[in-house]
Amino acid sequence: MECSQARKIIYEIAGTEADIPIQLRDEFKKHLAVCSSCAAHYHALISRLEDLRELPRLNAPANFLENVRRRIENPGIVARARNSFFRFFGEISFYRLAATAAAAVLVVVTAQIALKEAHLQKEVSAPLPLPSPAMSPPPAPTESFQNLTSDAPQPAPPLQGESSVPKAGSVPKELRTSAAPQRAKQGAGNISQYNSAPGRASPPANAYPASGEEEEQRKTIRLNLRVPRDSYSLLGKSTAPAMMDKAKEPSAVAGTSLAEKSLARPGLDKEYAKREDRVEIDSADRAMSEVKSLVLLSKGKITSEQPVEDAEKKASISVEIPAQNYAAFLDQLRRFGEVTIPGESTGAAAPQAGMHIRVLILFDTGS
Amino acid sequence: MPDFEPGAEQYEDKADVAAYLAGDRMALDRLVVRHKDRVFNLCCRLLGDRGDAEECAQETFVKVLRSIGGFRRESSFSTWLFTIAINTCKNRRSSAEYRFWKKVLSFGRNASSCEDDPEEFEIQDEAPSALVLISEKERESLIQSAIDSLPFDFRTVIVLRHIEELSYDEIARITGYNLGTLKSKLSRARVQLQKKLQGA
Numbered sequence: 001m002e003c004s005q006a007r008k009i010i011y012e013i014a015g016t017e018a019d020i021p022i023q024l025r026d027e028f029k030k031h032l033a034v035c036s037s038c039a040a041h042y043h044a045l046i047s048r049l050e051d052l053r054e055l056p057r058l059n060a061p062a063n064f065l066e067n068v069r070r071r072i073e074n075p076g077i078v079a080r081a082r083n084s085f086f087r088f089f090g091e092i093s094f095y096r097l098a099a100t101a102a103a104a105v106l107v108v109v110t111a112q113i114a115l116k117e118a119h120l121q122k123e124v125s126a127p128l129p130l131p132s133p134a135m136s137p138p139p140a141p142t143e144s145f146q147n148l149t150s151d152a153p154q155p156a157p158p159l160q161g162e163s164s165v166p167k168a169g170s171v172p173k174e175l176r177t178s179a180a181p182q183r184a185k186q187g188a189g190n191i192s193q194y195n196s197a198p199g200r201a202s203p204p205a206n207a208y209p210a211s212g213e214e215e216e217q218r219k220t221i222r223l224n225l226r227v228p229r230d231s232y233s234l235l236g237k238s239t240a241p242a243m244m245d246k247a248k249e250p251s252a253v254a255g256t257s258l259a260e261k262s263l264a265r266p267g268l269d270k271e272y273a274k275r276e277d278r279v280e281i282d283s284a285d286r287a288m289s290e291v292k293s294l295v296l297l298s299k300g301k302i303t304s305e306q307p308v309e310d311a312e313k314k315a316s317i318s319v320e321i322p323a324q325n326y327a328a329f330l331d332q333l334r335r336f337g338e339v340t341i342p343g344e345s346t347g348a349a350a351p352q353a354g355m356h357i358r359v360l361i362l363f364d365t366g367s
Numbered sequence: 368m369p370d371f372e373p374g375a376e377q378y379e380d381k382a383d384v385a386a387y388l389a390g391d392r393m394a395l396d397r398l399v400v401r402h403k404d405r406v407f408n409l410c411c412r413l414l415g416d417r418g419d420a421e422e423c424a425q426e427t428f429v430k431v432l433r434s435i436g437g438f439r440r441e442s443s444f445s446t447w448l449f450t451i452a453i454n455t456c457k458n459r460r461s462s463a464e465y466r467f468w469k470k471v472l473s474f475g476r477n478a479s480s481c482e483d484d485p486e487e488f489e490i491q492d493e494a495p496s497a498l499v500l501i502s503e504k505e506r507e508s509l510i511q512s513a514i515d516s517l518p519f520d521f522r523t524v525i526v527l528r529h530i531e532e533l534s535y536d537e538i539a540r541i542t543g544y545n546l547g548t549l550k551s552k553l554s555r556a557r558v559q560l561q562k563k564l565q566g567a
Binding site for chain 1: 396399400403404406407408411412417420421424425426428429432506507510511514525529530532550553554555557558560561564
């Protein structure tokens with residue numbers, strides 16, 4: 001055995017000769033007998049290890065057992081919290097914890113969906129305000145008019161550049177007679193109730209006393225009613241902000257020629273130019289009586305009425321028309337002017353049987 | 368020398384464990400009394416401080432009490448106890464609190480070393496002279512310092528092999544090393560210890 005080989009195993013052999021193979025141990029001892037350097041190194045290591053073995057045994061303090069008892073009986077706060085934690089979660093299996101967490105998430109999600117649906121149902125079934133008959137009609141400084149919204153899920157498309165329309169299902173259809181510009185300035189009528197501020201659409205002040213089911217049986221459409229440049233005529237007016245603003249423009253007042261109106265809104269005047277069975281009305285009273293007769297003939301009913309008291313005041317009438325007679329009602333109404341429905345070229349909606357069309361007609365007796 | 372071979376003490380341990388599990392509270396006291404000095408000595412050699420050693424030894428028995436129901440009796444109670452003690456010391460050394468106080472008290476390190484037991488300074492008539500005692504204390508202090516300078520795994524195998532004088536099989540069972548790893552660690556630990564004690 002060489003010194004390099006002996007130095008490699010010297011630390012393995014030291015103190016553990018019994019675990020070394022006999023042949024290797026004999027060769028190592030033979031090398032130590034002839035190599036003083038390796039022998040001195042080996043004996044020095046053995047001496048150190050003997051020192052380790054001779055280190056005194058240290059005894060535990062006398063009160064060791066009492067201290068252990070005290071720690072067992074009065075564990076610290078951290079130890080108690082740790083024991084409680086493991087005792088609690090150790091008894092609950094992972095699957096029970098996972099099932100509990102999943103159930104909690106399911107309950108939260110279900111509650112959120114239910115609350116959302118209840119909120120939507122509340123919005124849908126909320127009573128619709130209706131303009132008070134006792135209040136005077138709003139100003140109508142335009143010959144073009146339109147109103148309003150639909151109960152259908154999609155709101156009516158904007159008309160002539162309208163960027164905003166009333167909320168679907170919130171505003172009934174309304175018609176209005178034409179008015180002089182000065183009357184529009186006086187208007188504190190129904191339209192003004194619909195719109196608390198110019199250019200802003202808002203629901204009518206009074207509410208329809210209809211239940212949610214009745215709401216579904218009625219359909220509100222937007223109408224554009226245009227009449228010739230007569231002394232008394234019927235006009236519809238939109239509550240849409242853009243149209244309200246436009247209605248106040250001087251060029252939109254009654255008395256403007258049809259050609260001028262056509263230049264302003266050419267798309268609306270095409271049908272008007274073709275109509276020949278127009279009935280000219282010379283007073284608001286007559287217009288109202290004609291419309292009331294038309295309602296009765298259409299098997300509709302008059303829900304409210306604001307008669308004309310003098311030439312300075314506006315008249316209004318709220319009616320409900322059965323859906324099956326609504327087309328004929330519109331045809332007859334066109335005798336007094338032009339009726340258009342925004343977004344529909346035919347000028348009539350396609351209501352379902354059994355439904356009622358709620359219409360608010362405003363009469364504006366311009367000078 | 369601890370008796371890790373099947374013997375009277377091991378049978379007593381098994382009987383006390385069974386008695387404690389059956390509800391005999393005094394059985395735990397008997398186990399503590401029987402093993403406290405051995406555990407304390409092991410902790411003191413591993414940690415190099417009497418206070419820390421006492422703390423860890425107590426913690427070892429508290430852990431034994433908590434987990435004695437899971438004692439599988441595949442090994443002897445002493446082996447299981449030593450395993451818990453070594454792990455407790457290892458955790459203690461790695462704790463931030465231990466490292467902090469180790470640095471703070473490093474200036475007066477020898478004041479609380481394991482060899483500073485005041486009882487050992489009692490000089491009796493039959494005892495060697497004071498000079499011899501001081502010399503022995505210095506030697507022990509040097510050896511303990513050399514042990515403390517070793518990495519913990521090297522320290523563990525050195526203490527278990529050359530101070531507690533356990534067999535390779537018992538050390539492998541306690542530490543979890545296989546035999547080859549254990550011999551390699553023990554050899555390298557001896558090399559480092561020899562270097563540390565070269566000038567002593």
